[in-house]
Amino acid sequence: MDSILVTGNGPLNGQIPIAGAKNACLTLMPATLLSEEPLTLTNAPRLSDIKTMTALLQSLGAEVSALQDGQVIAMSSHDLTSQTADYDIVRKMRASNLVLGPLLARFGQAVVSLPGGCAIGARPMDLHVEGLEALGAEIELKDGYLHAKAPGGLKGAVHEMRFASVGATENIVMAATLAKGTTVLKNAAREPEIVDLVECLRKMGAQISGEGTSTIEIQGVDCLHGATHQVVTDRIELGTYMLAPAICGGEVELLGGRMSLVSSFVEKLEAAGVSVSETEKGLKVARKNGRVRAVDVVTEPFPGFPTDLQAQMMALMCTAEGTSVLEERIFENRFMHAPELTRMGAQIEVHGGTATVTGVEQLKGAPVMATDLRASVSLILAGLAAEGETTVSRVYHLDRGYEHVVRKLEGVGAKIERIKGE
Structure with missing residues (x-):
């Protein structure tokens, strides 16, 4: 199993290109199921994760091709052979459940495994189900699969979600594009990935308004056509690499970055004493004068502080001057990186959904283990600022959400290498 070796090496300087958003792309790919015509x-x-979604769509009979070194995905669902998303693929990635709404809307039926095969309440598929049932779907849970049908087609409705779930918003919006009549979705999630999805659906002929606000209105149409769409910049990769010069010192330009994608995150960085400015090519982040200041963080739905940047922000706070409190309000059990950071000399106390971090002057390199995607990159960031060598094991998590981590960090002067496992 591969690991990553990081050696603390001082300030970072240069440019890092930011990729298209993983969470946006994983939402856009199932949109191909809504039309017989190609989506690129x-x-x-x-x-x-993109390969996993590709395998899922291909298992349904869709044609999916990766072009231009994988940066272009050409898809066609003109001749689907199945409306069943099997557990063997869905269990690998929660976003697989986003085929439910499109299949149901276009074919009037779908059978989709629950993510991880657990009960609805354990992973919030209940919000997806409630929204689709409001559109007239009949959904039954049998043997770990959601069996959904809408024999007469879906019908527009007014529906208010109990929680502003990103995935449920995406599933309901996609389903509503082909429903008869008008759907009004209240308490909708406002994330940039949803705005990106709506822009793509609109290119395909959907009639949608209100994206980026808590109320989205969808006027159903008879069919959608093909389109070409550029995936929005990945705001989580952007925020992650913005933290590299913040924790190490130096000045790094993030190519393709936009302030509007990370405004609440930028507020916290600036409060900590990190400079963030817009450039013609993206965002520039600099830290040149001593340690950063401790700041408190509460994770919230967009436009609040992203839960997917909480682990990385904790790494920065480990070396800050003072004590910070990080409160996690989106996901349970999302402080699994804290014990690994303490192995590097960090001072962290976790009580339920709150972590108290007292900054230390210097972290020390140590062997640590990645527990999930964002935790793995937080340990790499900590290693960049630590004295000596840090070995991060179980880095297969990284490949789900960050492309070419070693190459991008090496490009700004980091001493980092991937060690191949046996």
Whole structure:
């Protein structure tokens, strides 16, 4: 199993190109199921999760091809052979459940495994189900699969979600594009990935308004056509690499970055004493004067502080001056990186959904283990600022969400290498 070796090496300087958004691309790919005509995505990230979604769509009979070194994905669902998403693929990635709405809308039926095969309440598929049932779907849970049908087709409705779930918003919006009449989705999620999805669906002929706000209105149409769409910049990769010069010092330009994608995150960085400015090519981040200041963080739905940047922000706070409190309000059990950071000399106390971090002057390199995608990159960031060598094991998580991590960090002066496992 591969590992990554990081050696603390001082300030970072240069440019890092930011890829297309993983979470946007994984949402855009199932949109091909809504139309018989081809859908082409450009600026696609080259990640293992994209390969998993490709395999899922191909298992349904869709044609999916990766072009231009994987940065273009050409898809066609003109001749699907199945409306069943099997557990063997869905269990690998939660985003697989996003085929439910499109299949149901176009074919009037779908059978989709629950992510991880667990009960609805354990992973919030209940919000997806409630929204689709509001559109007239009949959904039954049998043997770990959601059996959905809408014999007379889906019908527009007014529906208010109990929680602003990103995935449920995406599933319901895609389904509503082909429903009869008008759908009004209230308490909708506002993430940039949803705005990107709506822009793509609109290119395909959908009639949607209100994206980026808490109320989205969809006027159903008879059919959607083909389109070409550029995937939005990955705001989580952007925020992650913005933290590299923040934790190490130096000045790095993030190519393709936009302030609007990470505004609440930028507020916290600036409060900590890190400079962020817009350039013609993206965003420039600099830290030149001593340690950063401790700041408190509460994760919230967009436009609040992203839960997917909480682990990386904790790595920065480990070396900050003062004590910070990080409160996780989106996901349970998302502080699994904390014990690994303490192996590097960090001072962290976790109580339920709150972590208290007292900054230390210097972290020390150590062997650590990645527990999930964002935790793995937080340990790499900590290693960049640590004295000596840090070996991060179980880095297969990284390949799900970050392309060419070693190459991108090496390009700005980091001392980092991937060690091949047996």
